[in-house]
Amino acid sequence: MSDDHSNEWYYNTKTGQVEPYTGAKSGDRLGPYSSPEEAARALDKVQERNEAWDNDEKWEDD
Template sequence: MSDEYWFCLEHHRVEGEHGCRNADRLGPYPTEAEAARALQTVEERNEAWDNDPAWNDDALED
């Protein structure tokens, strides 16, 4: 068994190497705990990117 973990988007649970298909999972993560908070990590990253002053979608609207 691998020492990597994934978060299954279909079943909302942490899986090991042999879980659902990769298209339905986030990861891999090095620990089970990190995989368990995958959705929070995605939310935090999206928030950071949405508020990144170096990224300016408004310039594309001109």
């Protein structure tokens, strides 16, 4: 594993801000993402994945 975190970006769920690797504690962040723009879309990505999982027939337990 590389120690170079220069291209890691995170979305801070408490502040709503995008931050580099050296930002807040990991429990408050989503990521890593490869760009600030990608990190800014973190909540959109979570919603898209949740919808995909909700509609995945493999996980139907009704």
